[in-house]
Amino acid sequence: MRNPQLNAAGGLQHLLTIEGLPREILNEILDTAAPFTEVAEREVKKLPLLRGKSVFNLFFENSTRTRTTFEIAAKRLSADVINLNIGTSSASKGETLLDTVDNLCAMQADMFVVRHASSGAPFLIARHLAAMGYDHIHVINAGDGRHAHPTQGLLDMYTIRHYKRDFTRLSVAIVGDVLHSRVARSQIQALKTLGVPDLRVIGPKTLIPADAEGLGVRVFHDMRAGLKEVDVVMMLRLQNERMQGALLPSPQEFFKYYGLTADKLACARPDAIVMHPGPMNRGVEIDSAVADGPHAVILPQVTFGIAVRMAVMSMLAGG
Amino acid sequence: MPLPDAERLCAALAESLRGELAADAALVGIHTGGVWVAERLHAALGLKTPLGRLDISFYRDDFNRSGLHARLKSSEIPFEVTDRAIVIVDDVLYTGRTIRAAMNEIFDYGRPSRIDLAVLVDRGGRELPIQPRWCAHAMSLAPEQNLQLEQGADGRLELRLAHA
Numbered sequence: 001m002r003n004p005q006l007n008a009a010g011g012l013q014h015l016l017t018i019e020g021l022p023r024e025i026l027n028e029i030l031d032t033a034a035p036f037t038e039v040a041e042r043e044v045k046k047l048p049l050l051r052g053k054s055v056f057n058l059f060f061e062n063s064t065r066t067r068t069t070f071e072i073a074a075k076r077l078s079a080d081v082i083n084l085n086i087g088t089s090s091a092s093k094g095e096t097l098l099d100t101v102d103n104l105c106a107m108q109a110d111m112f113v114v115r116h117a118s119s120g121a122p123f124l125i126a127r128h129l130a131a132m133g134y135d136h137i138h139v140i141n142a143g144d145g146r147h148a149h150p151t152q153g154l155l156d157m158y159t160i161r162h163y164k165r166d167f168t169r170l171s172v173a174i175v176g177d178v179l180h181s182r183v184a185r186s187q188i189q190a191l192k193t194l195g196v197p198d199l200r201v202i203g204p205k206t207l208i209p210a211d212a213e214g215l216g217v218r219v220f221h222d223m224r225a226g227l228k229e230v231d232v233v234m235m236l237r238l239q240n241e242r243m244q245g246a247l248l249p250s251p252q253e254f255f256k257y258y259g260l261t262a263d264k265l266a267c268a269r270p271d272a273i274v275m276h277p278g279p280m281n282r283g284v285e286i287d288s289a290v291a292d293g294p295h296a297v298i299l300p301q302v303t304f305g306i307a308v309r310m311a312v313m314s315m316l317a318g319g
Numbered sequence: 320m321p322l323p324d325a326e327r328l329c330a331a332l333a334e335s336l337r338g339e340l341a342a343d344a345a346l347v348g349i350h351t352g353g354v355w356v357a358e359r360l361h362a363a364l365g366l367k368t369p370l371g372r373l374d375i376s377f378y379r380d381d382f383n384r385s386g387l388h389a390r391l392k393s394s395e396i397p398f399e400v401t402d403r404a405i406v407i408v409d410d411v412l413y414t415g416r417t418i419r420a421a422m423n424e425i426f427d428y429g430r431p432s433r434i435d436l437a438v439l440v441d442r443g444g445r446e447l448p449i450q451p452r453w454c455a456h457a458m459s460l461a462p463e464q465n466l467q468l469e470q471g472a473d474g475r476l477e478l479r480l481a482h483a
Contacts, residue, residue: 011386028389035374035393043400044427047377049387318386 002125007135012315014126014139017148018189026193030158033311037304039076049314050079053110057083058100059142060116065278066142066152069302070113073309077317079111081200097121098128105129110137111313119145119182137318140309146182151312153186154276155305157194158231159297162304163273167191170200173226173268174217176236176258177207183277184236188215202226203258206247223258227267235260235276235294238285251284261287265295273297325468325476328439328455329356333434335364335453336406337436340364344404346437349421352410352468355476356439360408369397371405380418390463400429406452410468412438415449440478442466 007013012025039045055074059067067083072082074157086100101112114122122141129137143149157167164170170189178184178201191199192215201212201218212219220226227233238254248254260274274286274295282288290296346451354372361370374392379385407421422434437453442460452458460466465481 031389032387032391035377035391038393038395039377042427045428046427048380048423049377314387318382 003005004123004130007319011319013135014122014141015147015150015312015316016122016126016139016141016151017220018186018193019148020154021193023193023195026154026157026190029154029308029311029315030161032315033154033158033304033308036310036314038242039310040303040306045076046078047076047310048078048312050074050110050317053079053317054108055079055081055111055313057081057106057142057264058084058086058104058112058114058116059084059258060097060114061143062168062315063115063143065067065302066115068240070140070142070151070309073306073313074111074113077201077310077313078279079096079313097124101125102129102132105132105134105137109137111316113140113141113142114144115142116144119147121145140312143182144314146180146233147185149186149277151309153307154191154310154312156187156234156275157190158308159301160273162300163297164231167194167196170196170232171200171230171269172196172218172232172234173200173202173230174234174236175202175223175226177234177238177261178203178212179207179209179241181236187234188217192216198230200226200230204248204254223264227264230268231272231289233260233265233268233272235274235280235286237277237279238281242280251281255284255287259283259285259287260265260290262293267292274291275301278302320480322466322478322480323440323456324477325439326359329359329476330363332356332437332439332453332455333360335359335455336364339453340366340406341404343368344406345369345371345398346406346408347373347396347421347425348408349417350374352439353408355408355468355470358478360437360478369402371396371398373421373424375417378419378424380416394424396425396428400425400431402430402432404433404435405431406435408437408438410439411466412436412441412449413444413466414453415445415447418449419447424459428433439468440466472475 005016044213071081098246105153121144126139200218202223276298346357348354373394376391435452438451439455441454441457463483465483467479469477469479
């Protein structure tokens, strides 16, 4: 079966997950993103590529940063952007997801940026569009359940390539709640596809998937051992809702064992970079001294994220 | 048909610009061939303003038909555009659509005092009201003919004619 993200010519039709995308397409996205970073330096921060196109941000789950960066990316490409706050609209009146999509198609949508608490929702929309023959409408997954967050994974790859150049010589550690993290899943798939030879995950047993080693990663429960000589530290956000269950004793105890402090970071290489997808819980997964310190590239990640999303939208819209 | 020598055309183009440019004028080459030509003009004329480079892919009028091309380059305009005299430099002038895109892009950096156009070869076939102020060689080619500037391993520029 053909990868549902690719069109008949092997180009990107939708961006739903990094899983199954060949290295050439990942590299093409990263290469395409580079010239978009320069647009932010201009007096007029706008390109005409999506002029006349309508991009619908369909956020069934709250997000400020991701929605904002998608909105900025689309606006810098001259698209019309419509933000739908689904929590307060039709879904709460009982309309189904696909009925919402059909209505927006009738309003001449060209692209959907979808975030949904249910894994697979963007796939459902993409399959529905194909069944309806709407080949000109594209879907970007902005995070679905525990499944995938491909643009976050790609902007992380852009950031790593920017600072470290060559993926094939890197040691990378992903730290925190890997089990519930769609960001971690997308990061692992991207890092494996791009040829990172030493990929580690670090966290308590309760927050690491049981089959983690089957993903081709090394599992560490001792953070200092896991960070030894790594080039890149990718912190994950500890979601507050995990605290309610039996998975974690307390934020303080998590910080003691898995919070990134300057002391633990000293185990990594001296030129290691520290990344975080945001929003950060200071004092839970990361210490302020590290978050604001010389190794952190957390704010450049945000800036690169706009360029990467502009590149993805342009590649989809250009066919 | 014998093609003129590209290096000699570059030298001739530089001579026709000499003495014609404002002291703070800036050259902007269009990737890829136009940048090669602009680099030669910039050196020959000893201009003080650093060279600008444009990749006009983001401004093409056929994006909806052909999408983005691989291997995009970054545009670099390392000078203040507003109130400056700018000379767009390209290798081969054909429909004029590339120059239209380049002018649109330049205006996103500021409001230049004027824009002129210098090209190595004008091959005819214009589809927009655009004419070069300086042109080293004019010729007439059929639509299926494709004239390209290439750079050899030794760095020498050479014109090549291909049939589409």
